[in-house]
Amino acid sequence: MSGGVDSAVAAARAREAGHDVTGVHLALSRNPQTFRTGARGCCTLEDSRDARRAADVIGIPFYVWDMAEQFHESVVDDFVAEYAAGRTPNPCLRCNEKIKFSAVLDRAIALGFDAVVTGHHARLGADGLLRRSVDLAKDQSYVLAVLTRAQLDRAMFPLGDSTKEQVRAEAAARGLAVADKPDSHDICFIADGDTRGFLADRLGESPGDIVDGRTGAVLGQHSGAYAYTIGQRKGLDLRVPAPDGRPRYVLSITPKTNTVTVGPREDLAVDTVTATRPIWHGADTPAECDVQLRAHGEVVQAVVALTDGELTAHLRSPARGVAAGQAIVAYRPDPAGDIVLGSATITAGAASFPEAATSPGAASPSGVSPSGASASAVGSLPAAGSSADAATSSAGAATSSAGTATSSAGAAVASAPGVAGPVR
Amino acid sequence: MTMVYLDHAATTPMLPEALDAYVAAAREIGNPSSLHAAGRGARRLVEESRERIAAVLGARPSEVVFTSGGTESDNLATKGIHYARRDADPRRNRVVASAVEHHAVLDSVDWLGAHESADISWLPVDATGRVDPASLADLLAEHGDTISVISVQWANNEVGTVQPIAELATLATRAGIPFHTDAVQAVGQIPVDFAASGAAALTVTGHKLGGPVGVGALLLGRDVPTTPLLHGGGQERDVRSGTLDTPGVVAFAVAVEAAIKTQLENAARVSALRDGLVARVCAAVPDAIVNGDPAHRLPGNAHFSFPGCEGDALLLLLDAQGIACSTGSACSAGVAQPSHVLLAMGADDDRARSSLRFTLGHTSTSADVDALLAALPGAVERARRATAWKSPRS
Incomplete structure (x- = not known):
């Protein structure tokens, strides 16, 4: 229980469903004061008190579990290392994979619990299928798609059938004081929301060139490639205007040469995405499906194939701002909620056409000639992401990629000794 | 489910006579500092209580300074005497204190170091948690003329070790x-x-001996210079201000008296x-480790590492x-830190984190012990499995 409204209502619903529920708040910082303070956070003393109070109101035991060490190793260090490697990590996804449904789940199972309940907005019904929440704006299936079958079998998401508005109303009706608590949007372990400053503190200044992707000409300097985001337009501080006077965007980041590559908007587009470490719940591939390439990002139709532990997606329409390190999540459209087929970590994107259509959402592969793979034969697609400066043109790409509106520290564990609960 | 309460060192149930005395006094009106009849009535209750406490604790009534409890008394003694x-x-x-003090002393002393530039000497303890008087003698030989105050608890709240107070x-x-x-x-x-x-100041509190929470005392020798921490009406000898809590004080006195009168048989x-x-x-x-001193130990304390x-x-x-x-450890945001007491006793981090305290008191029965023994072996086995969560998945 993070101290937010979602995990509180999830715990209340699990209890009402007849489970023996224990509230757990995860202490994720060795020094709680160093994490985000105030009502928007998830890891502060205040949040811990809010969670405890919610557990009191629900009538369940409550404990704080110290996960600071694991969180630091698996999420924070990973976050920094991924940026240093030119990739764009999603720490919320990593936290689900390594903390909530691994360290917490393992400990809970060992202590005799049957499942971990969280306030994520996603559906996981009796059919065992993970689906998008009914509230598409709050859907968090993207950051849960990394979970394996075994992890999903021990997970409960009681909120997937409700909108956020309904959850808040229910919290108020249940007398939970957190009903009006603002959503958390930012990265919980970056206290002031300044991701660039956080990375600079840890990675140091590292000046390098900003180069033109088509000509290779050096257009300017940067003080650390990790501060840039694929699709970023503002803040490049380039003194040499583009010959055609049009804005330039970050196309790629190459840690090896510490280079930020820029170019025109159309060079951002990719139509082939490769990814590693796949989790696949669907049937045989190749499969026709929808893919989502970042949290709250656009959805495009694609053909996805799995071969030798790699996932390849051929997009039916080009996508922009595709960043290595982010997840590609495949969905099968379904009237009862789009079903997660699988996910993998993006390693590269490539374009097999000379110029992308200007409207990616509506783009069709027609008119794309396979001939000129000119600009973006991007071998390894580096960071896109969480910068607030990101001003990409494509529909979903401008959002803070690392941010999911989750209750980051929240979990409740349920056990049903003697109760045949809906788990499993 | 009936509760098996094995945490009397945290707080122990109020004695029925203390509760009755509280309720009776709480029905009365009167500020003990007021000059009218109602005030005099309250003052009489307070002073009678002071005398009863003094009588059973070997103090003069004027040496009993009522406070809000242990933490305030510890703060007043350490900071107040140091300042003066x-x-x-x-x-x-x-400032000198043992390494195993309760946080009310530990953090007060730390604060004096951090904010008042005081020098601090921590007296070490042996593996059972006891201070060796020789280490204080050495310290006195070296720093005797620069020490403002020395604080060593009478008995430890976690492992129950009783200190050689008279010698110190x-x-x-x-x-x-x-x-x-303390x-x-x-x-x-x-x-x-x-x-x-031979102590110059002694901290006592109500809720550890059958009185109410929120009232305690500092027994403070008349000639011990002490700067007040709470300023105001100067109600308690001008070293402690604040309207006296008449019903609390009355119930506290009843509890102290009753606890001390029954101490021997209760302890046995x-x-x-x-x-x-x-x-x-x-x-x-079989591999449980009993922490603390086997001989110099509080009667109700059992402390183990598993x-x-x-x-x-x-x-x-x-x-x-x-x-x-209780795990007996301090919490910040509910996050358990390894106990400073066990670390001071030479335990490593794992042993400190594996510890558990059971404390018995005046309401404890053999049925409580039976219930614990019925549950503990299974819990230990399960907790051992849960420790594996620390190793990351491969």
Whole structure:
């Protein structure tokens, strides 16, 4: 229980469903004061008190579990290392994979619990299928798609059938004081929301060139490639205007040469995405499906194939701002909620056409000639992401990629000794 | 589910006579500082209480300074005496305390170091948690003329070790240095006599001996210079301000008196229960380690380390079966830190984190011990499995 409204209502619903529920708040910082303070956070003393109070109101035991060490190793260090490697990590996804449904789940199972309940907005019904929440704006299936079958079998998401508005109303009706608590949007372990400053503190200044992707000409300097985001337009501080006077965007980041590559908007587009470490719940591939390439990002139709532990997606329409390190999540459209087929970590994107259509959402592969793979034969697609400066043109790409509106520290564990609960 | 309460060192149920006295006094009107009849009535209750407490604790009534409890008394003794002695002679800027003090002393002393530039000397303890008087003698030989105050608890709240207070106080008194002892855990459990102890100041609180929470006292020698921390009406000898809590004080006095009058027989009964508990736990969990001093020990305290377990996990599992105990460690945001007491006793981090405290008191029965023994072995086994969560998945 993070101290937010979602995990509180999830715990209340699990209890009402007849489970023996224990509230757990995860202490994720060795020094709680160093994490985000105030009502928007998830890891502060205040949040811990809010969670405890919610557990009191629900009538369940409550404990704080110290996960600071694991969180630091698996999420924070990973976050920094991924940026240093030119990739764009999603720490919320990593936290689900390594903390909530691994360290917490393992400990809970060992202590005799049957499942971990969280306030994520996603559906996981009796059919065992993970689906998008009914509230598409709050859907968090993207950051849960990394979970394996075994992890999903021990997970409960009681909120997937409700909108956020309904959850808040229910919290108020249940007398939970957190009903009006603002959503958390930012990265919980970056206290002031300044991701660039956080990375600079840890990675140091590292000046390098900003180069033109088509000509290779050096257009300017940067003080650390990790501060840039694929699709970023503002803040490049380039003194040499583009010959055609049009804005330039970050196309790629190459840690090896510490280079930020820029170019025109159309060079951002990719139509082939490769990814590693796949989790696949669907049937045989190749499969026709929808893919989502970042949290709250656009959805495009694609053909996805799995071969030798790699996932390849051929997009039916080009996508922009595709960043290595982010997840590609495949969905099968379904009237009862789009079903997660699988996910993998993006390693590269490539374009097999000379110029992308200007409207990616509506783009069709027609008119794309396979001939000129000119600009973006991007071998390894580096960071896109969480910068607030990101001003990409494509529909979903401008959002803070690392941010999911989750209750980051929240979990409740349920056990049903003697109760045949809906788990499993 | 009936509760099995094995956490009397945290707080113990109020004695019925203390509760009755509280309710009776709470019905009366009157501020003990008022001059009219109602005020005089309240003042009389307070002063009678002061005399009763003084009588059973070997103090003069004027040495009883009522406070809000142990934490305030500890703050007043350490900071107040330090300020007064340092202000009288700026060379006296060193505070001495044992390494196993309760946080009310530990953090007060730390604060004096951080914010008042005091020098600090921590007295080490042996593997059982006891201070060796020789280490204080050495310190006095080296720094005697620069020490403002010395504070060593009478008995430890976690592992129950009783300190050689008379010897330590004698050394301090000979060196002309006020000696404070936090006797919160000791009063009512073992014999405590302020005058005989030689201490200049002694902390006692109500809720550890059957009185209410929120009232306690600092027994403070008349000639011990003390700067007040709470300023105002000067109600308590001008070293402590605040309207006196008449019903609290009355109930506190009733509880202190009752606890001390029954101390011997209660200690005999509780220590027998405790010895049975320790023996049975050691038989059921053969690798359990008993922490603390086997001889110099509070009668109700049983403290173990269960190798391979996390105290937190054990507590959760026992709590789920209605058994209340404590890891004895301090929390920040509820995050357990390894106990400074066990670390000071030379335990490593794992042993400190694997510890659990059971404390018996006046309401404890052999059925409580039976219930614990029925639940503990399974909980230990399960907690051991849960420790594996620390190793990352491959």
